[in-house]
Amino acid sequence: MGTDHLTLPVDPTSRERLRTDNLRLDLVDTADPDAYAAWARAESRGFHSSVETDEAIEQRRSYVGGRRLTGVWDGTVAEPFAPVATSEAWPTEITVPGRRSVSAWAISGVTVAPTHRRHGLARALLEAELRTAHELGLPIAALTVSESTIYGRFGFGPAALARDLTIDTRRAAWTGPVSTGRVHFVSTDQLRDEGLALVERVRLATPGQMSYDGILWDRQLGLMVGDEDAKKLRLVRCDDSAGDLQGFAVFKLTENPADFTQYRLDLLHLVTATDDAYAALWRFVLEMDLVSEVVAHLRPVDEPVRWMVSDFRSVKVAELDHLWLRVLDVPAALQARTFAAPGRVVLEVTDPLGFAEGTWSLEVDESGAAAVSVTEDPPDVRMTAQELGAIYLGGVSPATLTAAGRLTGDATRLEAMFRSPVAAWLSIWF
Template identity: 50%
Template sequence: MVPVNNAVWHDAPVDLRSRAALAVRDLQYRTVSHADDADYAAWLQANARGFQDEERNDEQIATSRELSAHRRLTGVYDGAGPMPEMPVATLSSWVGELTVPGGRGISSCAISSVTVAPTHRRRGIARAMLEGELRGAAAAGLPMAMLTVSESTLYGRYGFAPAAASAAWTIENRRAGWRGPRAPGRVDFIPRRRVRELMPILHDRVRLRAPGEIEVPGEFWDRFAGTRPDVKDGGKVRAVQYTDPAGDVRGLALYTVTGNDEDFTKARVHVPYLLAETDHAYAALWRFLLELDLVGTVTAHELSVDEPLLWLIEDQRAAKVTVRDHQYLRILDVPSALQARTYAAPGRFSLEVTDPLEIAGGRYLLDIAGDGRATVSRLRTGQSADAVAVTLDIRELSAVYLGGVSALTLARAGLVQTSDATAFARSLSWHVAPRLSFWY
């Protein structure tokens, strides 16, 4: 199956089954056009309202429409309400590449902007939209769907599972000390416009190293760098780069400073984004941030659960690290998804996969060779005699896909049934912790 590209997905119609289900409730489910000023503005205002944000002004609407042109927008409309032009529910998506174990990428449906107006909750609107989006993506040939969530309990019913956790750090920088290397090269301030130019280049050079990372649409780089005309407090963003002894840029960091009026020596630094191509770049940038003058604490979010930073500071107790769910995945095509990644150990497994949405369920034979590559086929009668039997839901298969959670852990939790949990866990494990460095 050849996955569809974003240009084709962008113009795909809504799912007919979901459209019919909502029409019975006198609700219209349709796509939204970026080219129609009023249609787009109404969708954006509804989306902002759904996230309890302020109403957008004309400049914000124009900027958002330009930078989000890659997104496929859908909405649900109530013609009987006082504002029939404004959707009562929103969703956006686009096709992006997800990094999988083995340094490869697979085309995936990135879902965002999911809102339902408080006036229209518990009417099956969110279910119809999400199920429709997943059915449409599967029909288009996309093997995976992905999202980051505001509420972690909402998406399991659709087959999503947390597959890459993130770590939030708070570091007492004076206490932390530095035991890491003094990297060669240099760290310098650069303009925000320059860091906006450099980030996508550097990200594309490193994103295939970490399972869970994705292609980043341009609108996010403008948000990170504070270069969007409509961004709040963009001028607070400071940017530095690390160049190696040859003069090549190998790392970038963004940070903001919040002063402390009661004690000027205890400002708070927040690091929303740090990108390093080499170990020297990583060490040089973190050392710079932890040795800033007049700073009491340094915070950073969306870091890996296995950051080398913990071993670069003298006092590990100076760092408070909080781990939580972050990148959610939902497999839409079991053979395509499982054949795309690399495995840690050979094995032969018969998979009985259940899927409440009837998108990707079935019986499959996962045959992993000694080189870590796999073939996956529909299971035929008598074909699994020498295979380890595994029964699991699509949710659990999605959870273990990046190697961030052990199948043995899920078996002990009663979520995976298998005759050899150790063998299954050994094969699906991966030596690099999955991560995703931003929200979308």
């Protein structure tokens, strides 16, 4: 794609809709420090974040070279230079079943100032992003959400769930494999390049993971100016018997002021390429002295660690929707992934925005490769674009959606075809 997404004009439909309300939709010139700073402060305010310093904002600006930033301005407010709504987006690659990737439009930073809510600004921004992605020829759009009630109306469905685990280490004696790997502490500089290479190396193993670097990686390592938690972060790596990196973990410790022997360990990131490294790092975390509780954030729904400790109930689970997907080009999206079973099914998809609208023949051969075409045959299954996004990675069962009344027709073949042997999971926020 190159830099086409940076030069494409702002969406004219949303621009005209807002213009009638005396609002201006436009792109942000990220080469202009003042223009970027005004946008960044508006975005931070929209998420109720702390006011950033000039140094922190300038550091953030250094990462946005490949991103497309959009804002809405109201010339009648006291600070007309500051946008009253924001969004940003960029092209990325998301893993799909079959150890393959699909190009996607990653959408982030969607905010509307409290003074301008309920005026259609979020709708204008999101529809603009979807039309832009469609214009660029991207098959899907993706986002992680702070509010799960917003995005279904735009055709997004929760495609990959995640779990936070809270583990009582006093009950969770290790019963898992004895690893041959070596765990040792490392500095940020020692992990920065090799760790990111490992992230990309293992990405294709799990549907829902995305390709990334820049701010999304450096944020994990505590390299952002003004990050209050950076001083607390600890990094460890696990090497195999040959001395090659096979996994790493990033965590922080918080003291219990009432009892020095009752620290809480927050496991922020754990990435492994082998089962041996997985066992080594989890055992290291769970057997750390003076720690009574481990809280692991944004873990997969099929996390094996519960089967590697003596008390299954020592691991408490809180599940959340995380990665939401929106199909924009049905043939391109479905043909990008591998399916679990051969067969033919006719899908009728309704889409108020029109992108995925139609009746589609999905034919899968013995290898799992798909061919998708428009058909006039009667549909076997009916759904909206939201349900199509939800089942796309195999992370949500068509049978579940049928039972919930969200999908109608015979979903038996759909269930077999869309199933993924690996649970969909995205390990980061973006």
